[in-house]
Amino acid sequence: MNAKTVVIRLSDGGTATAAEPDWCRGEHDVVDALADVLHDGQEIVARIHLRGRTFEALQASLTQQPFASDPAARRPYVSALIDGVWVRLDAGEVLEVAAALEAHAGRLRALGGELAGLGRT
Incomplete structure (x- = not known):
């Protein structure tokens, strides 16, 4: 983290200044x-292009909640969308x-090979 700061807008019209990590995108919503x-980093997502459509799977980004009541959330973690649920992951879990x-x-490659062997490509 560097000495960069950001002004956070509060819903009551006030503001607060907070340290902002280098990896944060700098987009902050008005908060209560x-x-x-939330500090959010650049999101990564697996994009699957099939038959003219794009599907997205497993979104993830660095995240931090510097003022959270949970001390674990005050440290950076990876936030990932898995099975429709946002999950907080540490480095080992990532x-x-x-x-x-x-x-x-x-397993998908093996399944595709099995399908090809059936003559159905």
Whole structure:
């Protein structure tokens, strides 16, 4: 984190100044309380292009809630949308998700190979 700061707008018309990490996109909504402040990094998403359509899977970004009542949320974490639920992940859990995706990709390749072997490509 550097010495960069951001002015947060509060719903009651007030403002607050907060330190802002380098990775934050700098887009902050008006919040009711400082505990609602979120720092969000650039979102990554798996985009799957099929038959002229684009599907999105597994959104993730760095996130931090610097004024949260939960001390764990005050430290940066990865916020990921998994099975329709936003999940807070630490570094080890991010690696677990990546390993699960790699294993799943292997199973998908095998399934595609099996389908091709049936003559249905």
